[in-house]
Amino acid sequence: MQILKQSIALPSWTKKKRDPFKTLITTIISQNTADRNTERAFEALSKRFEISPEALAKAKLSEIEAAIKIGGLYKSKAKSIKMAAITIQKNYRGSLDPILSLPLEEARKSLIQFPGVGPKTADVVLLFSAKKPTIPVDTHVNRVSKRLGFAPDKSDYETMRLSLQSLFDPADYLAVHLLFIAHGRKTCKAQNPLCRVCSLNVYCPSNGLWDKS
Numbered sequence: 001m002q003i004l005k006q007s008i009a010l011p012s013w014t015k016k017k018r019d020p021f022k023t024l025i026t027t028i029i030s031q032n033t034a035d036r037n038t039e040r041a042f043e044a045l046s047k048r049f050e051i052s053p054e055a056l057a058k059a060k061l062s063e064i065e066a067a068i069k070i071g072g073l074y075k076s077k078a079k080s081i082k083m084a085a086i087t088i089q090k091n092y093r094g095s096l097d098p099i100l101s102l103p104l105e106e107a108r109k110s111l112i113q114f115p116g117v118g119p120k121t122a123d124v125v126l127l128f129s130a131k132k133p134t135i136p137v138d139t140h141v142n143r144v145s146k147r148l149g150f151a152p153d154k155s156d157y158e159t160m161r162l163s164l165q166s167l168f169d170p171a172d173y174l175a176v177h178l179l180f181i182a183h184g185r186k187t188c189k190a191q192n193p194l195c196r197v198c199s200l201n202v203y204c205p206s207n208g209l210w211d212k213s
Helices: 001-009 020-030 035-048 052-058 062-069 074-091 102-110 119-130 139-147 159-169 170-186
Strands: none
Touching: 001 170, 020 035, 020 062, 020 119, 035 062, 052 074, 062 074, 102 119, 102 139, 119 159, 119 170, 139 159, 139 170, 159 170
């Protein structure tokens, strides 16, 4: 990880706690969606509504759909957003704090009960907004970790998450998550990874396996 830190700068927001509800909504929108479209969809939603449980619980489903349409799968995502807002308003007095104050596994189980919220989305909220010791596993983290030999090729989400967490200090979980994503986007790509210029190629058991030259 120290090698990646030398070539990849972590975003400035990592030193702050992110708003949990906004993080939840952003992560729901981001599912199976390019980063740019996630940003555009969230921006459009923000212009139409205050990003709060109260406002989105009252919002018409069709208006949420229209706002986030560019993010793809907008009908199912809009339903998840509205149901999450309603649940938080009804069961948690309009705040995710009661969930985030729970021990990690209890908090994860509570979040995963929300429609449209799976383990990765729950882990993103818990790590980014509550500094809980968990590593969300997206496609980039999954790919980079397997190529580096940090987990078996057939690892499911939980196996991968727990394998990574056993290898790193909890204080570094956020950095691991973000650095692996950045490395996966820039160098360790799904197709034609740039093994020759990879800063980790000396240590990587998969180095050169995708070299087409």
